[in-house]
Amino acid sequence: MKFVAGDSASQGSHLSPAAAAPATTLSHQASRGQVKKSRFHFSDQSLAPLLLAPAMTLIMIFVYVFIAVTVWVSLSRWGTLRVNLDLREPFGATYAQMFSMPRWHANLRNVVVFTTLFLSLSISMGLLLALCLDRRLIGHTLFRNVFLFPYALSFIVTGIVWRWIFNPETGINILLDVLGINKLMVAMGGPALHPGWTTDPSVIFSLNSWLGAIFPAVKGLSIQLGIPVAMIPVVIAAAWQLTGFAMSMYIAGLAAIPHDLREAARIDGASEIQTYTKVIIPLLRPVTVSTAIILGHVSLKIFDLIFAMTGVGPGFATDVPGIFVFDQTFKATRYNLGAAASVIMLLLVSIIIVPYLWSSLRKR
Amino acid sequence: MKKHICSPLIGLAIIFAAQFPASAENNQKLEVFSWWTSGGEAAALDALFQTYKRQYPGIEIINATVAGGGGSAARPVLQTRLAGGNPPDTWQTHPGWELLGQYVEAGYCLPIGDIYKSEGWEKVVPQQLIDLLSRNGKPYAVLCGIHRGNDLWYNKKLLDKNGITVGDSMSFDEFFAACEKLKAAGITPLAVGDSGIWATAQLFENTLLGTVGPDAWKALFSGKMSFDDPKVKQAAKTYGRMLDYQNPDHSALTWDQATKAVMEGRCAFTSMGDWAHGEFTKANLEDNKDFGWVTCPGTNGAFIIVADGFPLAKGAPHSEAATDWLKSIGSKEAQEAFNPLKGSIPVRTDVDKSKFGPYLQWSMQSFSKDALLPSVVHGEAAPAAFQQALNDAITQFVVDKNAEALSAALVQAAKDSNIAK
Known part of the structure; x- marks a missing residue:
């Protein structure tokens, strides 16, 4: 860019300075008081694709071509360290095999459970914190930063710290003893609390018998459809880290709500609570949608937090597709199976992202 | 304008200049890839390096370690390097399938039967063990020590x-x-x-x-x-x-x-x-x-054998130094230095047993007569x-x-x- 502008000053340019470097051109115009018409003139419309071409080419290769390669690998016979890109017969056999694996069933269950719990926890906590801070309580700038700090940590750090916290022998369970909660429980005739946290393999709210009555296929599953108990600490850790993000989204959203709307609501006789439930929270809907989509795709792709905190967990209680892909690709060297799981992960994320992009593009 | 044309040329010249001395001293180096990074393991690996340096002085060892238990982080790195045609001279591997199925079958290793012959290892290493390292009767790796799994x-x-x-x-x-x-x-x-x-x-x-x-x-x-x-x-x-x-x-x-x-x-x-x-x-x-x-x-x-060994890479950048490395780790001296530190037993049955404690002596006893299984x-x-x-x-x-x-x-x-x- 620099030397294009320099050239045009001395001898006229091949590229139109008007299109290529508007800022410098303005100064030339001011100094010379005239515009030289170049021999080759590019309009904005024809120049835009040209300037975008390098970026587009890179994205085409490193995103879309690689997606296509991954799809191909998932259909291939590449199941050992040696590359073998011949198509596997019958078509899609790797997918069929994957969908018959109990581990994959557990993965799909976990990703649904994790996403639901994590989104509801971090969005509701984020909204709550944002509303509190919006009231300009004492020290609200301090707290705004305090709540946002965990977001600056890496998931690996969060995972390891929470792994220690939820270790049943050394972690939070000691707190139950120290605080006398267990003494209280025993005094009240109950058992002392000693939850297994991340080591608990049980699944609560099992839907198997209920769903099995409707879909007979569910009866053949070797896993329990419900909420794996070991997943709850993981959800807490993830929400701890990303609540600050949701909060800052809501703070920005709240700042954009004009003050006169609140005043108008008050004049119309709305109570404080009604102002929130009827006016402010409905106005924050677009923020909620954006936050849910950003956090949703984080949660569908999650790997590092869970890998550091619990791994696959007892009986795959905390296993997610990301860990499945890593294990099958790099430990088992079943590249086709890893690729197949990646493709399904991509589809899961697309289910969230594509409608969002669709609606936001249509609005424009 | 001249400046713009010149600077890439200077850059290229620097790259070439850097290439030549590197290739001139090619045979003075040896790259050993492993995941031995924790206390005792790193000390044991260092004992192998020290023995090698005594036996073959003047060669610089590049210690390419990737931390992570059981090689979980190292293996993906190794696989990428092998697939990309950029192998280390030798790397840590387990006998049996990992060596034969993953590396030998894919053509990443060279047979080393002549080293076994020239060093006389066929007489001192149990045949059952050599079988775990061999494909079509040719051994492909040298083991430095043996752990017992059961x-x-x-x-x-x-x-x-x-x-x-x-x-x-x-x-x-x-x-x-x-x-x-x-x-x-x-x-x-x-x-x-x-x-x-x-x-x-x-x-x-x-x-x-x-x-x-x-x-x-x-x-x-x-x-x-x-x-x-x-x-x-x-x-x-x-x-x-x-x-x-x-x-x-x-x-x-x-x-x-x-x-x-x-x-x-x-x-x-x-x-x-x-x-x-x-x-x-x-x-x-x-x-x-x-x-x-x-x-x-x-x-x-x-x-049940849980052993670590080293193969010879096909297309090893420093193949002569790598061959010497294999001879070195199979030597009595290296085996006696490495194993007490690693807490494993030597693959050779002719070492000085008094250098090992009661448990390892018991294990050596069992190793010499029991069925050896992968x-x-x-x-x-x-x-x-x-x-x-x-x-x-x-x-x-x-x-x-x-x-x-x-x-x-x-x-x-x-x-x-x-x-x-």
């Missing part, structure tokens, strides 16, 4: 206090009787640390071997016997019974934390390879006084895909204890990884 460690004082004596071997009945007695005394009988699942998979491996015996073990992994066999299911049930005696927090612990539970008397037994011996010695505990060991129930006369949990008996499938099946089994499902999963895994047709 050991049952116990807290001797704790057992004495509860009136339990352990003989030279142990049957399943004796093991369960001891567990019952300990449980009645309020002691957790068995310590397992399966946060990485392989530790409990290894307990299953040992139980399977104890149930089917060495011959059936070989038959299972050569496809001559099916994992559908009633004996496999029986092994699964026995293993499930053992899990009833394990510590409740097993899935939060690693194998060394489980070993620590035995040391501290919170649990009585733990089944682990003899790298656990290093943990006992680190804690200043004495062989046969504070702690004891016995072969895992039913596995007397069998020795471990599946450590990637020797079966392909990586089978190993992963076994880990997954065990993860499920620990929770649901379904022997039929475990057996079915192994049958499927054997089919997928071409062990069985």
Whole structure:
């Protein structure tokens, strides 16, 4: 860019300075008081694709071509360290095999459970914190930063710290003893609390018998459809880290709500609570949608937090597709199976992202 | 304008200038790839380096380590380098499938039968072991030390206090009787640390071997016997019974934390390879006084090998130095320096036994006469895909204890990884 502008000053340019470097051109115009018409003139419309071409080419290769390669690998016979890109017969056999694996069933269950719990926890906590801070309580700038700090940590750090916290022998369970909660429980005739946290393999709210009555296929599953108990600490850790993000989204959203709307609501006789439930929270809907989509795709792709905190967990209680892909690709060297799981992960994320992009593009 | 044209040229010139001296001193270097980064392992690796430097002075060793237990982080790096045609001169590998199936079959290694001949190793290394390193009668790697996988460690004082004596071997009945007695005394009988699942998979491996015996073990992994066999299911049930005696927090612990539970008397037994011996010695505990060991129930006369070795890379950048490296690590001097530090035994049967403590002497004794078998949990008996499938099946089994499902999963895994047709 620099030397294009320099050239045009001395001898006229091949590229139109008007299109290529508007800022410098303005100064030339001011100094010379005239515009030289170049021999080759590019309009904005024809120049835009040209300037975008390098970026587009890179994205085409490193995103879309690689997606296509991954799809191909998932259909291939590449199941050992040696590359073998011949198509596997019958078509899609790797997918069929994957969908018959109990581990994959557990993965799909976990990703649904994790996403639901994590989104509801971090969005509701984020909204709550944002509303509190919006009231300009004492020290609200301090707290705004305090709540946002965990977001600056890496998931690996969060995972390891929470792994220690939820270790049943050394972690939070000691707190139950120290605080006398267990003494209280025993005094009240109950058992002392000693939850297994991340080591608990049980699944609560099992839907198997209920769903099995409707879909007979569910009866053949070797896993329990419900909420794996070991997943709850993981959800807490993830929400701890990303609540600050949701909060800052809501703070920005709240700042954009004009003050006169609140005043108008008050004049119309709305109570404080009604102002929130009827006016402010409905106005924050677009923020909620954006936050849910950003956090949703984080949660569908999650790997590092869970890998550091619990791994696959007892009986795959905390296993997610990301860990499945890593294990099958790099430990088992079943590249086709890893690729197949990646493709399904991509589809899961697309289910969230594509409608969002669709609606936001249509609005424009 | 001139400047713009010149600077890439200068850059290129610098790159070329840097290339030439590098290729001139090519043979003065050796790149060794491993995942030995923790205390004792790193010290043992360094002992190999020191021996090599004494035997072949003037060669600079590039120590390419990637940290991470069991090579979980290192293997992907190695695979990428091999696939990309940029191999290290030699790398750490396990014998059996990992060496032969992954590296030799893919054409990444050169046969080294002539080194075995010229160094006279055929006479001092057991033939059963050379077989685990050979394809079509040609060996492809040199082992530096051998760990034993099927050991049952116990807290001797704790057992004495509860009136339990352990003989030279142990049957399943004796093991369960001891567990019952300990449980009645309020002691957790068995310590397992399966946060990485392989530790409990290894307990299953040992139980399977104890149930089917060495011959059936070989038959299972050569496809001559099916994992559908009633004996496999029986092994699964026995293993499930053992899990009833394990510590409740097993899935939060690693194998060394489980070993620590035995040391501290919170649990009585733990089944682990003899790298656990290093943990006992680190804690200043004495062989046969504070702690004891016995072969895992039913596995007397069998020795599950967990060994590390080094192959010769095809297209190694410094092939001469790499050949010398293999000669060096197989030498008596290197084997005697490496193994006491690593807590393993030498592959040669002609070393000075007095340099080793009571446990390692016992292990050497067993090594020289027992059936030597590859471990599946450590990637020797079966392909990586089978190993992963076994880990997954065990993860499920620990929770649901379904022997039929475990057996079915192994049958499927054997089919997928071409062990069985």
